[in-house]
Amino acid sequence: MRIANAEVIVTSPGRNFVTLEITTDDGVVGYGDGTLNGRELAVVSYLRDHVVPLLIGRDPHKIEDTWQYLYRGAYWRRGPVTMAAIAAVDVALWDIKAQVAGLPLYQLLGGASRTGARAYGHASGADLPELFDSIRARLDEGFRCIRVQSGVPGLGMVYGVTSTDVRRDQESNGRHPVPVEEVWDTPAYLRHLPSVFEAVRNEFGPELPLLHDAHHRLTPIQAAQLGKALEPYDLFWLEDVTPAENQEALRLVRQHTTTPLAIGEVFNAVVDYQTLIREQLIDYVRSAVTHAGGVTAMRKLFDYAAQYQIKSGIHGPTDISPVGMAAGLHLDLAIHNFGIQEFMPHSPDTYDVFPHAYTFSDGYLHPGETPGLGVTVDKKAAAQFEYQPAYLPVNRLRDGAMHDW
Ligand code: KDG
Ligand code: MG
Numbered sequence: 001m002r003i004a005n006a007e008v009i010v011t012s013p014g015r016n017f018v019t020l021e022i023t024t025d026d027g028v029v030g031y032g033d034g035t036l037n038g039r040e041l042a043v044v045s046y047l048r049d050h051v052v053p054l055l056i057g058r059d060p061h062k063i064e065d066t067w068q069y070l071y072r073g074a075y076w077r078r079g080p081v082t083m084a085a086i087a088a089v090d091v092a093l094w095d096i097k098a099q100v101a102g103l104p105l106y107q108l109l110g111g112a113s114r115t116g117a118r119a120y121g122h123a124s125g126a127d128l129p130e131l132f133d134s135i136r137a138r139l140d141e142g143f144r145c146i147r148v149q150s151g152v153p154g155l156g157m158v159y160g161v162t163s164t165d166v167r168r169d170q171e172s173n174g175r176h177p178v179p180v181e182e183v184w185d186t187p188a189y190l191r192h193l194p195s196v197f198e199a200v201r202n203e204f205g206p207e208l209p210l211l212h213d214a215h216h217r218l219t220p221i222q223a224a225q226l227g228k229a230l231e232p233y234d235l236f237w238l239e240d241v242t243p244a245e246n247q248e249a250l251r252l253v254r255q256h257t258t259t260p261l262a263i264g265e266v267f268n269a270v271v272d273y274q275t276l277i278r279e280q281l282i283d284y285v286r287s288a289v290t291h292a293g294g295v296t297a298m299r300k301l302f303d304y305a306a307q308y309q310i311k312s313g314i315h316g317p318t319d320i321s322p323v324g325m326a327a328g329l330h331l332d333l334a335i336h337n338f339g340i341q342e343f344m345p346h347s348p349d350t351y352d353v354f355p356h357a358y359t360f361s362d363g364y365l366h367p368g369e370t371p372g373l374g375v376t377v378d379k380k381a382a383a384q385f386e387y388q389p390a391y392l393p394v395n396r397l398r399d400g401a402m403h404d405w
Contacts, residue, residue: 001024001026001028001059001060001061001100002024002025002057002058002059003022003024003025003055003056003057003058003059003060004025004056005021005022005023005056006020006021006022006023006051006052006055006056006092007020007021007023007052008020008021008034008047008052009021009379009382010040010041010044010387011353011377011381011383011385012386012387013347013349013350013352013353013382013384013385014346014347014349014350014385015037015319015390016035016040016387016388017033017321017353017354018034018036018040018044018084018088019031019032019033019034019035019321019323019377020034020047020088020089020092021092021377022055022089022092022093022096024060024096028060028096028099029096030091030092030093030094030095030096030099030372031091031095031323031375031376031377032087032089032090032091032092032093032095032294032323032327033087033088033091033289033320033323033324033327034047034084034087034290035084035319035321035324036081036084036291037319037392038390039080039081040387041387043081043084043088046081046082047085047089050074051070051085051089054069054070055089060093060097061093063090063093063094063097064296066089066090066093067086067089067090067294067296067297070085070086070089071293078269079268080266080291082268083268083269083291083292083293084290084291086293086294087289087290087291087292087293087294087297087324088290088294089294090293090295090296091289091290091294091295091323091324091327091373094108094295094327094373095373098371098372098373099371099372101371102371103371104367104368104369104370104371104372105327105372105373105374106329106330106331106333106334106367109295109330109334109335110334112334113333113334113335113336114333114338115364115366116333116366117332117333117341117364117365117366118144118145118341118363118364119145119316119340119342119343119360119363119365120143120145120146120147120209120211120236120340120341120342120343121138121141121143121145121146121343121344122138122147122149122160122344123135123138123147123148123149124148124149124150124160124161124162125150125151125161126150126151126161127150128150128196128199131148131150131196131200132200132203135148135203135204142361142362142363143343143363144362145208145210145211145340145363146208146210146211147211147212147342148196148197148200148210148211149161149212149213150192150193150196152185152189152192152193153188153192154185155183155184155185155189156182157180157182158182158184159182159215159392159393159395159405160213160215175388175389176390176391177389177391178391179391179392180393181393181395181396182393182394182395182396182405183395183397183398184396184397184403185398186217186218189217190225190226190229193212193226193229193230194229194230194233197210197212197230197233198232200233201233201234209236210233210234210235210236211237211238211239211262212230212235212237212239213239213240214226214238214239214241215239215240215404215405216240216242216244216266216404216405217395217404217405218241218242219242220249220250220252221252223241223253224252224253224255224256224257225256227241227256227258227259227261228256228257230259231257231258231259235259235260236260236340237259237260237261237262237283237284237313237340238259238261238262239261239265239286240262240263240286241253241261241263243404244264244267247272247273247274247276247281250263250275250276250281250282251279251281253281254281260283260284261282261284262282262283262284262285262286263276263282263286264276264285264286264287264315265286265288265315266291267287268291268292268293269292269293269297270297270300270301270304273285273301273304277304277305277308277310278308280308280310282310283310283311283339284310284311284312284339285302285311285313286313286314286315287301287314288314288315288320288324288328289314289324289327289331290324290327291315294327295327295330295331298314298328298331299331299335302335302337303335305337306336306337311337311339311340312331312332312335312337312338312339312340312341313339313340313341313342314328314332314341314342315342316328316341316342316344317344318344318347318350321350321354322346322350322351322356322358322375323354323373323375323377325356325358325375326356326357326358326367326374327373328341329341329358329365329366329367330367332365333367343360349385352378352381353377353378353381353382353385354377354378356368356374356375356376357369357370357375358374358375392405393405
C-alpha cells in the first residue's frame with residue numbers, strides 16, 4: 001500500500017480550518033487537522049511546499065517512521081507550524097491504518113479504558129447575572145463541568161468572555177483583518193475573580209466542577225496569589241496562570257497553592273513539559289493533538305505524564321477542527337490517565353463540512369464506532385467557504401504596553 005495523493009483543504013465555515021487529505025493507491029482516504037488559529041496559511045505552505053512531495057509513494061502504515069522522518073529530517077525541530085503540519089500527517093495516517101483494520105482508532109490505541117470522555121463546557125458573562133445564565137445554558141445542554149470566565153469591572157472586552165452566549169463557534173471578537181486591541185489590568189482581575197467564584201459556588205453549590213483559564217496573563221507571584229485566593233472554591237483546575245515557557249516559574253506557584261494547575265495548550269513537544277512533569281508542578285497537560293505532533297506524540301506525552309500521576313486535559317476549542325477533536329477523543333477513551341476533555345461545539349456550517357461520528361450526551365463525549373477517526377470532509381460544502389484572514393486579539397496594559405492575552 002502506498003500514498004498516492006495528499007491534498008491540503010482550506011475551508012472557512014465561520015472560522016478557518018486546514019485539513020490534510022491523504023489517499024492511498026487502494027483508495028483509502030484519511031484526514032488530519034493542521035489548523036493553527038491566526039497563522040493558518042503558514043501551515044498550508046509548510047504542508048504543500050515541503051511535506052506533500054515527501055509523502056507520495058510512502059507506505060502509509062509506517063506512522064512512527066514517517067513522524068521521525070518529518071521531525072528529524074527537517075533539522076529545524078519543533079515550533080507550532082512544523083508540529084501542526086506533522087500532526088496533520090500523523091492523524092491522517094492513523095485514520096487510514098484504523099480504517100484498513102476495520103476498527104475505530106481507539107481500539108488500535110489499546111481499546112476503551114472508559115465508557116466516555118467527561119467534557120467541560122464554557123460559560124462566561126460580563127457580570128454575574130449574565131454568567132449565571134450562561135452556566136444554566138451549559139447545564140441544560142448536558143455539560144456537567146463548567147469553565148467560568150468573567151468580565152472585570154472597569155475593563156471592556158475580555159478574551160474568553162462572550163456577552164451574548166449565542167456565539168457557540170467562538171471567534172473572539174469576530175473576524176478582523178488586523179487584531180483587535182483589548183485593555184488588561186491584572187490587579188483589577190485579581191481583586192474581582194475570587195468574588196465571582198464565591199457567587200457561583202453560592203448559586204450552584206459545592207459539587208459542580210468549575211475550571212478557570214487565566215490565559216498566561218500573570219507573573220508567578222500573581223499566579224500564586226490567585227491560586228491561594230481560589231482555594232475555598234475548590235476548582236477542578238486553574239489553567240495557564242503564567243506563560244509557562246519558563247517552566248521553573250511553576251515551582252514558586254506550586255509552593256503556595258493546592259489549586260490544581262493545567263498548562264500546555266500552546267506547547268508543541270514533550271520537552272516543553274519536561275520540568276513541569278518531572279517535578280510534578282502541574283496536574284493536567286493541555287496540548288491539542290493538532291498542535292503537538294498528532295496521536296503518536298500525544299501518546300508519548302500522556303505515558304510520560306502518567307508516571308507522575310498527571311492527567312490529560314486535551315485542548316478542545318473551536319479552532320481545533322472536528323478532525324482534530326475526534327483524534328483527541330480516541331486518545332481520551334484509550335489512555336488510562338484521562339482527566340477531562342474541553343468541548344466547544346462547532347457551528348452547524350462546520351458540522352456540514354465535517355460529518356462526524358462523535359457524540360455528546362449527558363456530559364460525556366464518545367468518538368463513535370466508525371472505523372478510523374470517524375470524521376470525513378464534504379469537499380463540496382468546504383468549497384463554499386473561502387478562507388478569510390482572521391486574527392486573535394492582542395492585549396495592552398493601561399499604559400499601552402503589550403501584554404499576554
Ligand atoms: O486559538 C486560541 C484558542 O485556542 C485559545 O485561546 C482557547 O484558551 C483557550 C482554551 O482554553 O480553550
Ligand atoms: Mg486555555
